[in-house]
Amino acid sequence: MVTMNNNKIMALHQAIEEHQIKGFLARDEAEALYDLALASAPLGPCLEIGSYCGKSTVYLGTACRDRDTVLFAVDHHHGSEEHQPGEEYHDPELFDTSVEAINTFPSLRRTLALFSLQESVVPVVAPSQVVVKKWATPLGLVFIDGGHSHEQALTDCMSWADKIASGGLLLIHDIFPSPQDGGQGPYLALQAVVARGNFYWEQSINSLGVLRRR
Numbered sequence: 001m002v003t004m005n006n007n008k009i010m011a012l013h014q015a016i017e018e019h020q021i022k023g024f025l026a027r028d029e030a031e032a033l034y035d036l037a038l039a040s041a042p043l044g045p046c047l048e049i050g051s052y053c054g055k056s057t058v059y060l061g062t063a064c065r066d067r068d069t070v071l072f073a074v075d076h077h078h079g080s081e082e083h084q085p086g087e088e089y090h091d092p093e094l095f096d097t098s099v100e101a102i103n104t105f106p107s108l109r110r111t112l113a114l115f116s117l118q119e120s121v122v123p124v125v126a127p128s129q130v131v132v133k134k135w136a137t138p139l140g141l142v143f144i145d146g147g148h149s150h151e152q153a154l155t156d157c158m159s160w161a162d163k164i165a166s167g168g169l170l171l172i173h174d175i176f177p178s179p180q181d182g183g184q185g186p187y188l189a190l191q192a193v194v195a196r197g198n199f200y201w202e203q204s205i206n207s208l209g210v211l212r213r214r
């Protein structure tokens, strides 16, 4: 994907590295998040499920700031299955021993401050399935990168898809058509949304699947 604002994106990549923002997002996917959030802004605010320490939040949030809209950043901040002690992506630096749990919220707040995004990103510290129940604002773009189990990915994709405005985007991270490349939860969830008929697959950027609402 050719990004709309190369200098700005390069500066963001550099700052992400300089400040050692932890996260799980490839550069081409980050660029696509920025560009797609810019393009969808006229349709409504953006929302992400799974902010972690704020890597994806920086790209989506900067685009929202550039378009004078907002990003709602939903995460319970206790980590996914793979972040828990003993699991593959556990990071002891993010473990709060006083409550014996992962806590990525302080890292997200640090990221928002470093990138001057406090006026453009609204952190929502709660489980996705609780937030979606009372969500009423039509969204221009939703980025799903929360729990990756089949059940959680399906619940997130199906429930948040209904909140997207006509012509808006549903972006799903970690789409791996072949099981050899990664877990199948997000991929099966994407297929289930397309099978319902009101979204169509538009493109993929690395492991980022892009669906558009008819």
Ligand SMILES: C[S@@+](CC[C@H](N)C(=O)[O-])C[C@H]1O[C@@H](n2cnc3c(N)ncnc32)[C@H](O)[C@@H]1O
Pocket: 022, 023, 024, 025, 049, 050, 051, 052, 053, 054, 055, 056, 057, 074, 075, 076, 077, 078, 079, 080, 104, 126, 127, 128, 129, 145, 146, 147, 152
């Ligand atoms: C893979 S990380 C997100 C990575 C991030 N997007 C990035 O760019 O680095 C997944 C995040 O989803 C959050 N999460 C998992 N299940 C969730 C749920 N049901 N509701 C809200 N957040 C959830 C975890 O706390 C974790 O921070």
